[in-house]
Amino acid sequence: MSFSHVDDVLVDRIYEASLIPEQWPQVLRDFARMAGAQEAALLAADSEGSKLIGSSPAVDEIAAKVFSYPAGIERTRRLVALRHPGFVTDRDVFTHEEILNEPMFADYLIPSGYGRGIATAICVPNGDTIVLHAEGNYHDGPFDSRTVQALDALRPHMARASLLSARLGIERARAAAEALAAVGLPAAVLGHGGRTLAANDLLVALMPHVVQDRSARMTLTDPSADALLRTAIEAVGRSSGLYAVRSIPIRATDEHPPVVIHLVPVRGAAHDVFAASSAVLLATPVVPKEVPGANVLQALFDLTPAEAKVAQAIGNGETTAGIAASNGASLNTVRNQLAAVLAKSGLHRQSDLVGLLRGVGLDPVFKPS
The missing domain is CATH 1.10.10.10 (Winged helix-like DNA-binding domain superfamily/Winged helix DNA-binding domain)
Structure with missing residues (x-):
């Protein structure tokens, strides 16, 4: 199995987990294995609090222990403050001397077979923050550049999928309408070819100045943005070409702020929840003061x-x-x-x-x- 094919399979699983959150532990295990680590965690934080999901039940205990140390909070603070648009390692946010002398590393992580962390902070336009973290054995040495590049390639897909999961509260949706109500963002379920199957009131409020519900497919009022949406919908309809899926910026107007449209493919077992659907379309407002x-x-x-x-x-x-x-x-x-x-x-x-x-x-x- 080629490396690119493994990536395609993992991307499929990522989008499946966005709608079936019970799949996240397996996705995180695959992510940890790709990083050469033992465990991985997804932390989603918004104005109302934070949610953590791990690759195994052990992650809850590890996270609780890590955050009992001042360095645990400092580790996350430095990661977010770095504002690096990719994955960084512990050695990017701590000096070698700090790692050897910090009790979190010296007394807990390294003796427990951990202490080799790699993570990324994803700042979503509406102000949510998502942290994806893998934890390995300190004695395995630094992460190589090829691993970092491979994880960077997965980062945009994790951003889209984890945003939807976070907004669903890491709980399984029982029906399309219920799920869209839980998201708390303008959203619609699209069928094959981009036809609208269901939309929440927040998305309806964006009609027709941002989106238009046409008989053939949902469209964007801005012609340039709509060309990108058409390409993304076509990519979702193919069994390959997942990396063609991307989010789409909508310019601001005098009455409305900038908006980013995300297209999240419905994959695998997610079809059991969103019957006859091919994608979920989300819209998030851009809040420039909060998001680099x-x-x-x-x-x-x-x-x-x-x-x-x-x-x-x-x-x-x-x-x-x-x-x-x-x-x-x-x-x-x-x-x-x-x-x-x-x-x-x-x-x-x-x-x-x-x-x-x-x-x-x-x-x-x-x-x-």
């Missing part, structure tokens, strides 16, 4: 960490020449990375990207692809 621009774009639009850093710098008003100089890269490289950011986010100009990141209206000259 690079994290939003990397998590939602499948950017590489390098592309995300370029996007963040552009959002901060830096020029491509300035970015090249500060990153030690060629101007041509930075321009290519910026072009990739625009293509993946469905935008056409640098000013549109700045507008999305800052949560303001995009330039009205917004042409379809």
